[in-house]
Amino acid sequence: MKKTFQILVALAMIFLISCNNSTQTPANPSATEASSDAGQANVKDDASMKDIVKVAVGSPDHTTLVSALKQADLVDVLANPGPFTVFAPTNEAFNKLPKGTLDDLMKPERKTDLQNILQYHVTTSALKADYFKDGQTLGMVNGDNITVSVKDGKIVLNNSATIVASVQASNGMVHIVDAVLLPPAKK
Amino acid sequence: MNTLSKLTAIATVALVTFMVGCKPRGAQSAVGGDAAQKTYVAPGKYDEFYDFVSGGFSGQMSVYGLPSGRLFRVIPVFSVDPEKGYGYSEETKAMLNTSHGYVPWDDLHHIALSETNGIQDGRWVFANGNNTPRIARVDLKTFRTAEILEIPNSAGNHSSPFITENSEYVVAGTRFSVPLDNANGDVPINTYKQNFKGTVSFVKVDTSGRMSIAFQIQTPGVNFDLARAGKGKSHGWVFFSCYNSEKANTLLEVNASQRDKDFIMCVNWKKAEQYVKAGKAEKRTVAYAHNVYNENRHSATSEIEKEVLVLDPKNCPDMVYFMPCPKSPHGCDTDPSGEYIVGSGKLAAVIPVFSFTKIQKAIADKNYDGDYDGIPVLKYESVLHGEVQKPGLGPLHTEFDADGNAYTSFFVSSEIVKWRLSDLKVLDRVPTYYSVGHLSVPGGPTRKPWGKYVIAYNKITKDRYLPTGPELAQSAQLYDISGEKMKLLLDFPTIGEPHYAEAIPADLIVKNSQKIYRIEDNQNPFAAKGDANARVERKGNEVHAYITAIRSHFTPDNIEGVKLGDVVYFHVTNLEQDWDIPHGFAVKGANNAELLIMPGETQTLAWKPDRVGVFPIYCTDFCSALHQEMQGYVRVSVPGSNVPITFSTGKNEPTGPIAQNK
Numbered sequence: 094m095k096k097t098f099q100i101l102v103a104l105a106m107i108f109l110i111s112c113n114n115s116t117q118t119p120a121n122p123s124a125t126e127a128s129s130d131a132g133q134a135n136v137k138d139d140a141s142m143k144d145i146v147k148v149a150v151g152s153p154d155h156t157t158l159v160s161a162l163k164q165a166d167l168v169d170v171l172a173n174p175g176p177f178t179v180f181a182p183t184n185e186a187f188n189k190l191p192k193g194t195l196d197d198l199m200k201p202e203r204k205t206d207l208q209n210i211l212q213y214h215v216t217t218s219a220l221k222a223d224y225f226k227d228g229q230t231l232g233m234v235n236g237d238n239i240t241v242s243v244k245d246g247k248i249v250l251n252n253s254a255t256i257v258a259s260v261q262a263s264n265g266m267v268h269i270v271d272a273v274l275l276p277p278a279k280k
Numbered sequence: 281m282n283t284l285s286k287l288t289a290i291a292t293v294a295l296v297t298f299m300v301g302c303k304p305r306g307a308q309s310a311v312g313g314d315a316a317q318k319t320y321v322a323p324g325k326y327d328e329f330y331d332f333v334s335g336g337f338s339g340q341m342s343v344y345g346l347p348s349g350r351l352f353r354v355i356p357v358f359s360v361d362p363e364k365g366y367g368y369s370e371e372t373k374a375m376l377n378t379s380h381g382y383v384p385w386d387d388l389h390h391i392a393l394s395e396t397n398g399i400q401d402g403r404w405v406f407a408n409g410n411n412t413p414r415i416a417r418v419d420l421k422t423f424r425t426a427e428i429l430e431i432p433n434s435a436g437n438h439s440s441p442f443i444t445e446n447s448e449y450v451v452a453g454t455r456f457s458v459p460l461d462n463a464n465g466d467v468p469i470n471t472y473k474q475n476f477k478g479t480v481s482f483v484k485v486d487t488s489g490r491m492s493i494a495f496q497i498q499t500p501g502v503n504f505d506l507a508r509a510g511k512g513k514s515h516g517w518v519f520f521s522c523y524n525s526e527k528a529n530t531l532l533e534v535n536a537s538q539r540d541k542d543f544i545m546c547v548n549w550k551k552a553e554q555y556v557k558a559g560k561a562e563k564r565t566v567a568y569a570h571n572v573y574n575e576n577r578h579s580a581t582s583e584i585e586k587e588v589l590v591l592d593p594k595n596c597p598d599m600v601y602f603m604p605c606p607k608s609p610h611g612c613d614t615d616p617s618g619e620y621i622v623g624s625g626k627l628a629a630v631i632p633v634f635s636f637t638k639i640q641k642a643i644a645d646k647n648y649d650g651d652y653d654g655i656p657v658l659k660y661e662s663v664l665h666g667e668v669q670k671p672g673l674g675p676l677h678t679e680f681d682a683d684g685n686a687y688t689s690f691f692v693s694s695e696i697v698k699w700r701l702s703d704l705k706v707l708d709r710v711p712t713y714y715s716v717g718h719l720s721v722p723g724g725p726t727r728k729p730w731g732k733y734v735i736a737y738n739k740i741t742k743d744r745y746l747p748t749g750p751e752l753a754q755s756a757q758l759y760d761i762s763g764e765k766m767k768l769l770l771d772f773p774t775i776g777e778p779h780y781a782e783a784i785p786a787d788l789i790v791k792n793s794q795k796i797y798r799i800e801d802n803q804n805p806f807a808a809k810g811d812a813n814a815r816v817e818r819k820g821n822e823v824h825a826y827i828t829a830i831r832s833h834f835t836p837d838n839i840e841g842v843k844l845g846d847v848v849y850f851h852v853t854n855l856e857q858d859w860d861i862p863h864g865f866a867v868k869g870a871n872n873a874e875l876l877i878m879p880g881e882t883q884t885l886a887w888k889p890d891r892v893g894v895f896p897i898y899c900t901d902f903c904s905a906l907h908q909e910m911q912g913y914v915r916v917s918v919p920g921s922n923v924p925i926t927f928s929t930g931k932n933e934p935t936g937p938i939a940q941n942k
Binding site for chain 1 (some may be wrong): 794795796830831832856857858859861877903905906910911930
């Protein structure tokens with residue numbers, strides 16, 4: 094399974110790089126092969142620990158999230174040095190949304206709404222599970238807050254999404270959650 | 281003769297003045313219309329070559345890209361670098377140790393890239409310390425100084441670190457002759473001729489890169505200037521240029537220019553190896569530092585070595601010969617085939633080209649012109665391939681392309697002259713702006729020149745750049761040599777003073793470039809591998825803080841219990857395993873530099889607080905969006921205070937009613 098994903102990532106990179114080359118103005122003919130201009134998520138690096146994007150891409154349970162991040166232009170952002178904490182809803186969590194919600198959000202004209210929802214799952218500091226405290230408020234990237242409750246060792250966000258596992262990435266923490274967090278309605 | 285040569289010199293100066301006066305001003309005319317296109321490397325594209333450029337009196341080595349001239353890095357080698365904590369952190373101080381103690385500066389002149397079969401291999405780059413004689417090795421996986429070896433019996437390691445074609449040896453010829461280390465040095469300076477000696481050292485490089493002095497050869501008291509190893513047919517020999525065969529000890533400007541010819545010294549090092557094996561070398565007691573940086577312990581050790589083997593040519597026939605070379609030779613360069621040795625007499629009106637085949641024949645025929653201090657002098661005409669006539673004024677250095685052409689720099693006439701090795705005809709000349717010293721062709725000193733460009737390293741840039749007060753930048757100038765005519769493409773300022781430089785195809789280095797230090801391999805005894813190991817411990821009046829750094833906090837970030845009179849050692853481990861994410865570390869008022877800690881690395885900063893109070897610590901390298909939050913405090917109490925050692929991150933919450941200062 095892991096292999097398949099690696100191959101997919103490799104293919105995606107080749108695609109991105111070749112796309113990129115076609116749009117480039119011919120520079121010095123002697124300049125050797127270089128980095129692509131495809132963004133930080135495409136830096137070739139097998140030595141470092143995986144960043145949040147690579148962790149998500151490598152997880153079979155997060156294919157929906159990865160598609161959504163791409164649609165929302167958030168892939169390169171999450172390959173930035175961060176640090177980030179990402180609450181990563183599983184495919185199953187997305188499936189729990191009312192029927193048609195996700196398909197609707199994936200439409201180009203709903204991009205802003207999709208970004209708003211996804212950015213509500215990201216905060217700019219690397220918070221390990223044991224940093225969470227009952228009653229804590231977290232400011233999320235989209236500008237809204239999340240409330241944390243910790244009961245019997247269980248960490249629940251907005252009384253709806255439970256952290257089921259945590260993965261350390263090079264640029265922060267990925268906490269896998271079992272529900273999609275919906276930002277408060279705009280006033 | 282003397283008067284005549286003086287007259288020639290005056291005429292020359294007059295001629296140069298005249299020529300300069302007539303020359304059209306400005307470089308516009310010298311730059312072709314396609315120059316920008318040829319040097320433009322688009323954003324996000326890599327350069328074709330790395331260019332390793334000596335930093336001269338900065339003591340450092342700089343790394344540029346060619347053809348763009350973009351500066352990528354300054355590698356600290358012989359001088360401290362507060363930016364990287366080099367020479368300031370506890371781990372790196374030992375790199376700058378010498379038999380004279382800690383020496384925080386040197387003068388780095390020449391570059392030698394490692395070779396296999398006479399071709400650059402991209403493993404290491406060597407450099408010489410000209411002032412306190414040393415050779416450094418930089419590891420090209422990490423672009424860090426990995427080793428520094430002091431050279432005993434030397435005074436000014438100028439003729440260095442030129443390398444043999446399989447990196448068997450780097451050499452070190454002393455610029456100054458002196459009373460050698462174990463002789464009585466308390467002698468009148470004007471007893472030079474009796475008491476002063478020279479040496480050349482052969483420094484063995486093993487397969488891991490580690491250096492050791494295999495042997496030294498004691499020589500007459502001349503000044504060694506530059507050198508090149510033979511290659512191909514002349515592999516097994518090294519050629520050293522020398523001046524001051526007059527053995528002057530004062531006003532060398534005049535007194536070392538008396539003789540028509542000085543020498544190039546030819547050393548058969550395979551013969552020397554046999555003499556060492558046969559026990560002909562004398563073991564001498566000396567003292568020299570050998571500093572090695574351990575990649576796993578992230579720290580340097582310095583040992584003082586005590587012995588060196590010295591060969592005396594008097595006891596070792598057929599090992600050393602002198603070859604007459606006009607007027608204080610500077611550059612001494614062997615062509616890619618190894619057949620030709622080009623001498624560049626600073627004050628000479630011709631460039632002599634010597635033939636290795638003829639040298640061998642002259643030796644076999646004992647075609648000598650007497651001897652110099654007992655060492656045979658080969659007859660000039662018998663070893664000469666020919667002379668390049670009227671090439672320019674003040675020839676210094678020569679490099680080669682793969683097509684049988686040579687490129688010589690001329691300091692006095694500020695130009696590069698292209699000429700052909702076979703018939704010694706001058707083919708082309710281009711001006712440099714101004715006063716070129718060294719020049720280099722990528723791969724130019726090897727058996728396989730990559731060609732394409734010649735780069736001039738200029739001493740003078742008056743009116744070339746925006747003025748910056750009395751001191752101006754030195755410069756590099758890039759010329760296209762792919763056609764018959766050399767074409768100026770670009771110039772760019774350099775750090776310190778560039779002397780020699782070597783360029784190498786980028787892919788020979790890129791493929792080996794290291795991204796992180798693996799935390800599992802971190803064997804620094806002061807590492808804290810993970811937050812659970814972060815702690816603060818008191819040992820007498822030393823406080824050791826084992827701190828971890830990861831985006832975007834230190835653990836611990838609140839430290840109390842330090843007392844005035846303590847020495848605090850901050851051992852900071854960067855827990856990141858992510859390329860290009862160093863963390864920095866600094867503490868207010870430290871009489872020290874910062875630390876710059878690479879991913880997976882541990883480095884230590886020593887701090888002696890000078891007053892009671894609370895001292896901020898912070899990360900100095902913009903590591904993340906919350907870099908500005910990456911900070912902490914250290915409390916320093918009065919001597920004898922009973923504040924216990926405590927430390928934490930995220931636990932030391934504000935308490936009770938806020939205490940008011942009284």
